[in-house]
C-alpha cells in the first residue's frame with residue numbers, strides 16, 4: 367500500500383481526482399469504479415471542474431458504482447442513483463449507456479447481482495476503483511464479518527452505518543454491493559479518507575491484520591493501492607513518519623540513479 371498523507375482536504379481531493387484524470391489521459395475508454403459518501407463530493411467537484419476547463423473528456427469512459435440501497439426508487443434523493451446524478455453525471459459527459467449502478471428495485475435480486483458481475487466482466491473489468499471507508503472499516507457496503515472473497519450480493523447495514531449515512535437507524539437496511547472479491551480484481555485502487563473519525567479504520571486497514579473484522583484490510587493483498595488521507599485520518603498510524611518520508615522523496619524512490 368502506498369500511504370499518501372496530505373495537509374488539507376483540498377490536497378486530498380486534488381491528488382485523488384488527478385489520478386483519475388491521468389488514467390483517462392492514458393486510456394480514454396477507461397472503466398472507473400465509483401463510490402459515494404460525503405468524502406467523494408470533493409473528488410467529484412474537482413473532476414467536474416477539470417471537465418469544465420476542458421482538461422478531461424468522459425465521453426468514452428465507463429463508470430461502475432460500488433453499491434446501491436435496496437428497496438428504494440432510483441429517483442429517491444437517498445439513492446446512489448440520485449447522488450451520482452446530482453454530484454457528477456449531470457455535470458460531465460459520461461454517456462448514459464456507459465453508467466452501471468446496481469438497481470435498487472430489481473425483480474430478482476440474485477439475478478441482478480449476477481448480471482452486475484457479468485456486466486463488469488463484459489466491460490473488461492475495472493481499471494481504477496475509487497473507495498471511501500466506513501468508520502467500521504467497511505468498503506462498499508461490505509460490513510465487518512463480510513467474506514473477503516465475496517462477489518456482488520445483498521448485505522445488511524449495521525446500525526453504525528445507518529446512523530453515519532442517515533443520522534438515524536431509519537434508513538434503508540439492505541444494499542447491493544460489490545464484494546471484496548469483486549473490488550480486489552480492479553487494476554488499481556484509490557482509497558480516500560478524511561478526518562479523525564476515520565483514523566481507527568485507517569490504522570486497522572493499513573497496519574492491522576488482514577481480517578474480515580476490518581474488510582478494508584483485505585486491500586493489503588492488492589498490489590496497487592493508494593491510500594490518500596489527511597493528517598487527522600492518519601494520526602493513529604504507527605509508521606506515519608515513514609509514509610511521509612517516502613512521499614516526500616518519491617522522485618528519488620522511483621528514480622534512484
Ligand code: GLP
Pocket residue numbers: 401402403404405406432433497498499500504505506507527531
Ligand atoms: C457508505 C458507502 C461507502 C463509503 C462510506 C463512507 O457506507 N457505501 O462506499 O465509503 O459510506 O462515507 P463518507 O465519505 O460519507 O464517510
